[in-house]
Amino acid sequence: MQVLSFPPTVAPTKVLLVPLSSHESFPPILKHLSHKLRSMGISSRIDDSSASIGKRYSRNDELGTPLGITVDFQSIQDKTFTLRDRDSTMQVRADEPTILAAIRTLVDGTKEWADIQKELPPFEGQEADVPVREK
Numbered sequence: 125m126q127v128l129s130f131p132p133t134v135a136p137t138k139v140l141l142v143p144l145s146s147h148e149s150f151p152p153i154l155k156h157l158s159h160k161l162r163s164m165g166i167s168s169r170i171d172d173s174s175a176s177i178g179k180r181y182s183r184n185d186e187l188g189t190p191l192g193i194t195v196d197f198q199s200i201q202d203k204t205f206t207l208r209d210r211d212s213t214m215q216v217r218a219d220e221p222t223i224l225a226a227i228r229t230l231v232d233g234t235k236e237w238a239d240i241q242k243e244l245p246p247f248e249g250q251e252a253d254v255p256v257r258e259k
Contacts, residue, residue, distance in 0.1 A: 129188065131190065133231060133233045135188050135189060135190050136167065137167050137168065137184075137187070137188075138167050138191060138227070139166060139167070139169075139191045139192065140168070140170075140171055140180075140181070140193070141154050141157055141171070141192075142171055142172075142180055142181065142192055142194050143172050143194075143195045143196075144177060146172065149200050150172075150195050153200070154170050154172070154195055157195070157220070158170060160220075160224060164224065164227075164228060166227060166231055169184075169189075171184060177194065181208065181213075184210075188210075189210065190210045190230075191207060191208065191209065192207070193206065193207055193208075193223065194208065202219075204218060204219050205217065205218070205219075205220065205223050207223050207240070207244070209237045209240075212237060215246065215248070216241060216246055216247055218244050222244065
């Protein structure tokens with residue numbers, strides 16, 4: 125698979141917002157996150173198509189979107205989200221303010237993904253459906 129590997133500082137769309145399913149609880153959360161990112165000056169898009177989460181990430185990886193936020197059922201319960209890096213396909217999980225702050229530092233170039241991985245706990249719960257890119 126070919127991927128446009130734009131760094132977060134120059135990627136046209138910085139963040140993909142992905143709901144785990146079409147559950148009725150997800151759209152208000154996605155709208156809220158989209159508004160928060162827009163108010164920070166960070167471009168995002170929502171992919172709520174019926175394709176698997178792995179296919180949705182793959183499609184957007186090919187377009188060069190460097191970061192992804194997954195909204196899942198745990199997000200409803202405890203307001204935490206996963207943040208995924210396109211290049212490594214690794215994920216971390218934290219609360220909304222922490223995830224948004226991490227995105228801000230990646231987009232403004234003050235931190236790299238390796239820094240975020242050191243600061244936030246890894247998330248491995250749903251990676252089976254997310255393809256791992258061959259180097």
